[in-house]
Amino acid sequence: MARPTDQVLSSLQTRLDKAAILAGDAIDPRYSDDLSGVPGARPELVLRPRNTHEVAEILNACNAARLPLVVQGGRTGLSGGARVLAGEAVLSLERMTALGDVEPTASTIIAEAGVPLQIVQEKADAAGLVFGVDIGARGTATIGGNIATNAGGIRVLRYGNFRAQVLGLEAVLADGTVLSSLKGLAKDNSGYDLSQLFIGSEGTLGVVTRACLKLHPKPVTQSAAFCSLPSLDAAFGLLKFLRGRLGNLLSGFEVILAPLMGDMVAALGFTSPVALSSPVYVLADIQGMTPGADEEVFVETLSQAIENGLVEDVVVSQSEREFHALWTLRDDVNRFLFAEDAMLSLDVSLPLPRMGAFLAMARAAQGRADPAAQDYVFGHLGDGNLHYVVRTDRPDEVASAVFDCVAKNGGSISAEHGIGLDKKAYLHLTRDPAELAAMRRLKAALDPRNILNPGRIFDMPPAPLNV
Amino acid sequence: MARPTDQVLSSLQTRLDKAAILAGDAIDPRYSDDLSGVPGARPELVLRPRNTHEVAEILNACNAARLPLVVQGGRTGLSGGARVLAGEAVLSLERMTALGDVEPTASTIIAEAGVPLQIVQEKADAAGLVFGVDIGARGTATIGGNIATNAGGIRVLRYGNFRAQVLGLEAVLADGTVLSSLKGLAKDNSGYDLSQLFIGSEGTLGVVTRACLKLHPKPVTQSAAFCSLPSLDAAFGLLKFLRGRLGNLLSGFEVILAPLMGDMVAALGFTSPVALSSPVYVLADIQGMTPGADEEVFVETLSQAIENGLVEDVVVSQSEREFHALWTLRDDVNRFLFAEDAMLSLDVSLPLPRMGAFLAMARAAQGRADPAAQDYVFGHLGDGNLHYVVRTDRPDEVASAVFDCVAKNGGSISAEHGIGLDKKAYLHLTRDPAELAAMRRLKAALDPRNILNPGRIFDMPPAPLNV
Structure with missing residues (x-):
């Protein structure tokens, strides 16, 4: 039997254009990593579809060959979600950058996954409207990545997180099934809202290809x-x-x-x-x-x-x-x-009434883990979200100590950066076994061969061969 | 082997208090129906838990015995979702009416599923805050039912639908697993947001037992x-x-x-x-x-x-x-x-740019289906949501004709009332086979024996005996 990568290559070569498949030396090193700063592996292949149909072809081929994929947008993630593991191909949405016109009555816009956030902001602004999410990586981070991680930022207090901006999605399941919900309806209670499932699931349940986004009146x-x-x-x-x-x-x-x-x-x-x-x-x-x-x-x-x-x-x-x-x-x-060295960057949220107790407890715990540690804390207080940054030579010990305090105070170990590969080991601190088991049931239902962003958020048991 | 109902009775009788189990003549006829106006069957049993633990006991017993359950809140639904089918037991949340204090810094409140909406509104008001959803049935409709149907109403333009008010849920799966996410965090991207899955799924994926709700500053x-x-x-x-x-x-x-x-x-x-x-x-x-x-x-x-x-x-x-x-x-x-007779009440939403075309098309189609039909149309225009009410003696023909026009104009056959039993036959008009198949995969993953609100929204194939 052919290697999975060769199977996928021979299946896709006749269906996609030349620029859609990068292999071997043609693969730029930038596809290995995201902003988390840990080196990734060289991908087996880089697959760069131009549209939803091609995404479906790619997923169908990879699923048939059991070739695992890591999905990439702007690679600005901070939790290693887009970093390549050995044996994985990359599915990059970078060529899917079509952006529709602003619909002026309903104040909506449809964007492909690879559109950078800032382009949406600018197009909304030109139409006299405003997009509700703003984050520092706006120039590079993409709509697809923002949806996969339910991006937050500085305007959550006013407009809610990214989830609140999404009226509907188009997404492709691991087997190539296309789910499309781009009607742009503010109210639709006809069956499950499947779009919600993909928001914040870090590309593990399906690949978001397009989104219908809500725009707001522009403040004067x-x-x-x-x-x-x-x-x-x-x-x-x-x-x-x-x-x-x-x-x-x-x-x-x-x-x-x-x-x-x-x-x-x-x-x-x-x-x-x-x-x-x-x-x-x-x-x-x-x-x-x-x-x-x-x-x-x-x-x-x-x-x-x-x-x-x-x-x-x-x-x-x-x-x-x-x-x-x-x-x-x-x-x-x-x-x-x-610009500083040796900085451990944590992103936590706390119930507001517990934040003071958390800070006192975390600073004491961090001091026990590393007496030389210096914390720098800032964030979106209105959302209970603190960026807890520590200068330390013992990042693992300090992270464990601080996350433990998060758990003891009823908080979350990731407010807006997601879990990816890098926070997976800590997830059990704030999500209980019943929740993790339910997540795995959903993952197995939609991606039974575990080919989509495997090992991000949580690990799955090996997929049975008959699946 | 004992009948499922007898199995459940013998399993629960020693675990629940007397008022928790109604059987035979002790069952008031009100448990058979909701506001949709179609008579329901007499339930096998009415089960009335006092807390989440008892809900889990009940679901576990019913799942073991394969006794199907219909979940009831205030029974104000308009799509037959809470109407009893022959052979079903009722799970009523009417005794779960605990309401926590308003958390003044974060502006949140935790309510049990059986709390009427109006009680939450009043408690928010007394704390100088406002709850973001208001609907006509506020005095009777419950928080659990509102969540199960993602209730809309007259303030969606300002505060979003019910989904936007939910910071987290506690829900019980068919097998009795309790999923709890009541931390009250505005931002939490640590794994899947399981709460979102239950909102608007009409009790088919799990039973919502408690919710942490967001409150807003009160306008002056x-x-x-x-x-x-x-x-x-x-x-x-x-x-x-x-x-x-x-x-x-x-x-x-x-x-x-x-x-x-x-x-x-x-x-x-x-x-x-x-x-x-x-x-x-x-x-x-x-x-x-x-x-x-x-x-x-x-x-x-x-x-x-x-x-x-x-x-x-x-x-x-x-x-x-x-x-x-x-x-x-x-x-x-x-x-x-x-107060009028022979009124067919439809609840649709349309993309705003298509609403004019829809209305012209629907009025023509309704006239062909019943030349004597008279439409009365009102609704939440800001949300694209029309209540399309028709005086007609041919409700099925008119409903089909109008829903067909909804589909042709990219709308939804249920903006805020849900699908229940009564709109199931029309769901395929606006949700495609891929979407319906994905819904069934989720249902099978979380309720493999199909005991929770079976046949609401869509039908499932018979559950295999080995599940």
């Missing part, structure tokens, strides 16, 4: 406030106060904890908008439709927050330039951290 | 406008104009088409707020946080809509009393229609 006012606060409890108090007073006008609520703020300002050499003597810093912003009134109620509410003792010092943007300058400061956190 | 301003419009296209134009100008301030956008408006006013004998000479009427409202400014921008925007020719006549509420009076008029539609 925006204003940001950078605040220093006396405590984490004050940050929760401020969040509740702003939500109660501003409602959906509140659009972002990001936190930076000491010593990250001070170390970043020192390393990057800029002037902080507020004094650097506080334990907690918050960037909050509003986006609305009523010029004048929106900014007025924002400033008035912030003044009351100072009177209430929730805020020590605050700078409010007075122009679009200042608005973007405050957000640049938030983005500088990544610029600072990516 | 509200204002409603009742408008007459020259055409359906003007209604789409108005929707787009209001969304673009008001953004998320726009909270509802309901439509009533002629002749429903005139016939209702005549039948119920009240005075219409606008002249009755238009083909289309819209109730739009705003809910916001900025007293004065919100109402001002609403009135100003409506004035522009008149100038643009989108609106002929408009009445804007000037007080809370007037706000509720305009909404009462919208609710009167149901009061009028429920």
